[in-house]
Every structure is written in structure tokens, then in C-alpha cells.
Amino acid sequence: PYLTGYGWEALSTNGERISRCGQYALGTVRFMEDIGVSWWGLVASLTMVVVTAGVSLGLRLGLHRDVIVATARAVGQLVLAGWALTLVLDETTSIIWAWLWVGAMVPFAAVSAMRREPRLPGLGWMTALGYLLGLGISLSTVFGFGVMPFEARTLVPVAGMVVGNSLRVVVVASTRLIDGILAGRHEIEAMLALGFGRRESVRRVVAEALRLSLRPQIETTRTVGMVFLPGLFTGLILAGVEPLDAAIAQAVLLFLILGSAALTGTVVVTLGVRRFLTSDLLLVLPEGSVD
Numbered sequence: 001p002y003l004t005g006y007g008w009e010a011l012s013t014n015g016e017r018i019s020r021c022g023q024y025a026l027g028t029v030r031f032m033e034d035i036g037v038s039w040w041g042l043v044a045s046l047t048m049v050v051v052t053a054g055v056s057l058g059l060r061l062g063l064h065r066d067v068i069v070a071t072a073r074a075v076g077q078l079v080l081a082g083w084a085l086t087l088v089l090d091e092t093t094s095i096i097w098a099w100l101w102v103g104a105m106v107p108f109a110a111v112s113a114m115r116r117e118p119r120l121p122g123l124g125w126m127t128a129l130g131y132l133l134g135l136g137i138s139l140s141t142v143f144g145f146g147v148m149p150f151e152a153r154t155l156v157p158v159a160g161m162v163v164g165n166s167l168r169v170v171v172v173a174s175t176r177l178i179d180g181i182l183a184g185r186h187e188i189e190a191m192l193a194l195g196f197g198r199r200e201s202v203r204r205v206v207a208e209a210l211r212l213s214l215r216p217q218i219e220t221t222r223t224v225g226m227v228f229l230p231g232l233f234t235g236l237i238l239a240g241v242e243p244l245d246a247a248i249a250q251a252v253l254l255f256l257i258l259g260s261a262a263l264t265g266t267v268v269v270t271l272g273v274r275r276f277l278t279s280d281l282l283l284v285l286p287e288g289s290v291d
Contacts, residue, residue, distance in 0.1 A: 022055050039215050046071070046238040051263060085180035089153050102139075102159040106131045109167045117174040121275050123268070125168050130267035134260030138162050147252055161232065161253060162260045165217065169261040172215035177269050180205035181276055185283060192281045202273045209269050217261050221254050230254070 049071050056064040088097045106128050114124040142158060143150045181188070184205055191201040224230055225247065229237075232253050236246035276284045 005228045042075070076106050085156065088156065092231040093152070095150075095152050095155070098155045101156050102135075104161045105159060106135070107165050108168075111166060113170045113174065115179065116171045119178045120174045120272050121287075123170075123174055123272065126268050127167075127264070129271075130170065130261075130264030131166065132255055133267060134166060134263035135159060135162055137263065138256040138260045142252070142256065152191055158253065158256070165257040166261040166264045168219060169213045169265045172216075173209050173269050174272060176209035176212050177205065180209055181273070181283075181286065185285065189283050192283065198274070198277045198281060202277070206269050210265050213265050213269075214262060217258055221258055224250070224254060 049067060053064040053067050056062065056067060084101075087093060088101055109131065110124040110127040113127045117123055139155070139159065142148050142154075148154045148158065175244075181202075188201050188205070192198075220230070230250055233246050233250035236249060237243060241249075276286065278284060
């Protein structure tokens with residue numbers, strides 16, 4: 001079987017399997033009607049947002065405004081995305097629109113990374129290049145090997161989850177790279193003065209930045225199913241999909257995210273460190289740093 005929509009479609013002609021899938025689909029529809037969240041439910045969930053803002057005010061963290069803005073943006077963006085996806089995922093809509101959606105994710109994520117770490121020149125295009133490599137291989141693996149059906153309903157969510165999780169790695173990697181260069185500037189300059197090449201001089205900084213950025217995703221992969229239940233797995237369970245099938249789908253996605261994040265992060269730190277080393281082997285400190 002392979003994942004399609006909110007369920008699994010049998011490829012075999014086994015009558016028992018097909019019959020079970022059909023009965024299961026009917027149960028899924030009834031189940032989804034039972035767990036539908038109303039607008040009032042959305043408002044009720046804001047209780048925890050109020051708690052978060054209260055913690056910020058009580059401890060003087062200065063985050064209450066950011067919490068409110070982030071909440072308002074999340075609601076607006078999700079509602080807009082839900083409306084747009086309703087149009088894109090319609091069976092009569094060409095899959096070209098889904099590809100346009102995926103294509104828009106890359107520059108949007110690149111701009112987001114650039115805004116979060118402005119000290120690294122060219123982070124936008126480096127992130128975009130990393131995404132073209134990581135996301136391209138991920139989608140080619142999923143659809144090229146028939147892991148999932150090539151449909152808008154699978155293309156957009158899979159690409160979105162891969163891009164979103166890889167963005168966290170990019171931001172952490174670029175930040176740790178800058179901090180590592182500033183902290184180890186004397187070591188780097190000494191190695192350059194002793195005749196070491198650019199790669200050898202910054203090897204430790206690059207490796208440490210990439211290691212720290214990938215650690216959270218590796219821990220997520222390691223503890224999944226035991227410590228927490230991730231988004232796709234939970235969503236499929238709520239949609240009525242069999243737990244084992246949901247687990248397999250989640251494992252596939254986790255491996256795609258891990259590989260894509262590693263490729264994207266590698267591109268960013270490898271190209272990023274070059275921005276601070278001149279052709280005559282001099283170290284240029286990031287803008288805004290104290291000499």
C-alpha cells in the first residue's frame with residue numbers, strides 16, 4: 001500500500017484488503033466529523049497563549065508582545081493557507097499550482113533565514129541553493145521510488161514539512177558559524193599565519209556549527225514514538241489511519257527531513273565560511289563585531 005490523502009490505498013487485488021480499506025474509509029469520515037474543531041474551540045485554545053503571555057509579564061521576559069504577534073500571525077497564515085490549499089488540492093486543479101506553491105516555499109524560507117541571521121552575507125541565496133539540493137533529492141526519492149503517490153495532496157505537505165524543519169537547522173548553523181568565527185578568530189588567524197589552508201583553518205568551526213545545528217533533529221529522530229508523537233503521525237491518527245501505517249509514513253518523513261537538513265546545513269556553513277576568508281588568506285570579521 002501507499003499513502004494517499006488521509007488513508008492507504010491497496011495496490012493488490014486482494015478482495016479482503018480492499019474491502020477492509022473501504023470500510024475503514026467510512027469510519028474515517030465519521031471519525032473526522034466527531035473531532036472537527038469549531039471556531040469556539042480555536043478561541044478556547046488561546047487560554048494557553050494567555051498563560052504564556054502571563055509568564056512573560058510575571059517574570060519580565062519581555063516576550064508578551066512577541067507572543068501576541070506570533071499568535072495573530074499564526075492564525076491568519078494558517079487560515080489563508082487552509083483556504084489556498086482547498087483550491088490547490090481540488091481534484092480539478094492542475095498539479096502545476098502545487099509545484100508553484102512548493103517553488104514559493106524556497107525563497108520565502110531563504111528570506112526568513114536571512115532576516116534571522118543578518119550577520120552572514122549571502123545567507124539568502126545559500127539557503128535557497130541548499131534547499132534546491134536537499135528538497136530536490138527528498139522529493140525525487142519519495143516520488144521517484146513510488147514511496148508516495150505523485151499528487152498535490154502529498155507534494156505540498158511533504159515539501160512544507162521538509163522546508164520548515166530544515167529552516168531551523170539553517171538558522172542555528174549560520175548563527176553558530178558566526179559565533180564560532182568570532183570566538184575562535186585568534187586560532188583561525190594563527191593557523192592561517194602558520195601556512196594552513198582555508199579549509200584546515202576553519203574546519204573545527206564549520207564542524208561544530210553543523211554538529212550543533214543537526215543535534216536537535218537527530219534527537220527528534222532518536223526519541224520519536226517514545227518521548228513524543230510528531231505532527232504527521234498524530235495527524236494521521238486523528239484522521240483515522242491505522243497506527244502502524246501512520247508510523248511508517250512518519251518514519252519516511254523523518255528520514256527525509258534529516259537528510260535534507262544535513263544537506264542544506266552543509267551547503268550554508270561550507271559556503272558561508274568562505275565569506276570571511278579572502279583569497280590571500282586573511283580573516284574578515286562579520287559586520288557589527290568588535291575588532
